[in-house]
Amino acid sequence: MKNTKERSARRDVMKTLADARPDELDPVLLAGSRRQREDLARITAEAREGTAGPHPLAWLRPRLLPLGAVATVAASAIVVVSLVQQQSDGTASARADTRSPSASATAVNGRMELLGVAKAAGSPAAEGTYWQVTTQTVNVDVVGDKGRRYTLRSTAGGEWSVGVRPGTESLMLSGLDARTEPRTTADKKAWAAAGSPRQVEGPASADGRMRLGYTVGSGTPTVMHTNADDKIYALGPKNVSYQELRQLPTDADKLSAELERLYAQEGGAETSAGRTAWMLRHTADLITMPVEPATRAAAYRVLAELPGIGVQPSATDSLGRKGMAVTLPVDSATVLGGVEQRLVVNPSTGALLSEETVLTAPSAIAREAGLTAGTTVNYEATTRMGWSEQQITVPKNAKY
Template identity: 35%
Template sequence: MNEIDLVREALGRPRPTEQETAAAFARVQRDIASGAAARRSRGLTAVSRRLWVGGFGLTAVAAAAAVAVPVLGASPETGPHRSTAPPPAARTVLLVAAQSAERQDDTMRRYWHDTSTSRLYYRLHAPTGDYTVVWARRFEGWTPSNPTGRDCGRRQDLGTRPAGPADQAVWRRAGSPAAFSIPMDRKGFAPMTRKLAAGPPTTACRALPPDGAIFSLGGNVTMKDLRTLPADPNRLKRMLVERFGRSGTDTEPLTRNKTGDSWMFSVARDIILTMPVTPRVRAAAFRMIADLPTVRTIGSVRDAEGRQGTAVAIDEHTSDGDLEHRLIIDQASGTALAYEQLVLKPAGRNAGRAPGSLINSVANLTSGWTDTAPR
């Protein structure tokens, strides 16, 4: 008997509602987890784009990061270890998270405050052999609920270092450099230089732009835009496609890559991860992903911060290979812990990476309303 059958048995009738299925599955999952805990192994995209003004320029900051510098047995080339138990269906995982999200507090205060740590993996070439380094950054933001308020952000470069023990060994053979020259993907751009040591945090506050844009969701959006998104998954999907799913002008036809499953997954992911939407809208975004026919479940994993969650994913075929977009969820709280991007079949700019290796990710550390302004 699989877990869905257990849900149906717990409900006692053949056609439960979506909410009943989610609640019953949560109960079943807790029962399963309590009995399996002793046997469980202890091993182990541009996301939520915030717009910055003034000193940072009006640019979309992609919260990207590579997951799991090898902590508790995780490998940067193969990704975090996960439970060997059969994972539940992705739809069930997402419906449970949706129901939990609806119970979140939604008392608006002066600022939407969020903190994240992002990591990017780079494959470097050296005479002693190729190795992977990870560049980590921490970001903290205070987005005003009032359009006349000041938008503040604090950033810190956490340093760049070899991603794992094997990479560290090759790095040492290369002379243990304290800085890394990272080639840019685009022609004509000079390589980036990243240092081993972390840098000091920097904080900047600026007035919002005249249009009030605070985030990018396929297009620039204001706090009012986010707070008035429809809470019905079908209406939400239709509105996102109509407003942001068009290429070029509003008179051009919808493009496949802008309205396909991978695009819808990425937009819903951004809403879920850190944006100041209402709990009902966050729940609708979970349900919107649950309705995508190509979404699949991975099971129990740990993110870069060592937190355990349930991962769902969607694949995308690109000129840089077949990619996996992964969202790690805490079903009990209805929050997303992290987003990860992996390459499944390397090609193009990812040709030098191993299949299954991590490219980038972001770990959502905190997100919620506060009246406390940054110092």
């Protein structure tokens, strides 16, 4: 049975955030923006997760969902709801477990590797006032009409500073040094042949009937206040405080049970593919939150027991950093095709290096635009994560 009291408290927080939304975050003004595209990805993913399993684009949602963004997501749904249509064939499923004995041995070795990472992640660490994460994000999108498709590459930096002490605030900066431009030389030629437009559109559905807008050029950073009183993170379907984070289980079995409970509360699909994708995403969240080191270690142990995941002991992230990759293949009829979700971690420290979406089975739209299997179509690389006593500096040109 759902905890109606908890749900009610959550709705009160949502209403407070919605009432406090500044004009700059009005959904009408967000039409066609990158924020709206990210919201669309989240909304379509949520719709699919409740029925046929997770949409691969669920991996594109912010790893740590800021509380202040919830009202924006809900409001943006009003704008894009007329564009979103459920595709009957847009299901996701884990690949069948037809592993050979050698493959099974590889899986066991991979789990052992993850347990080694868990040990490194459990090293004690000091606490501070602000838990800060700095990221670099890249997205690849297909634009243009059939017969004239090409790709855009959008880059942006981000900083999230979460205040954990009484009286502190949490700030999220997104769109730092943001820029959208044709991805390759061939794409630049195709864009020039189209008249070098600043405003372009691309398909948002496999049949090309739904479309999204993009702006070529530089963007303006945005700052958001992401705390609501003492609630600083969204964990599954609920908002949590720093104290609640520090009280999460440090035992892998108990942490897995807690995540299962949250998964059920969020209405997760009763399939192994939906559960695995959800657990992978939320354990990745925990790895980058200011939880107890032992909880972070337990999150890696939970990862090690998830069905369907793979482990690459030697991997390189999109910034060229060496690490180990945890992978989950996802087959689905999306705009770009089937993808593989990847977490690249530093095995020596247990720190998350990057979250990536790699194209494995390009769709016709993706192939026409020149995308091939193995192309990383989205990544969010973590370049810094740790404690600080100083709040981040907000650029003068940032929009609230």
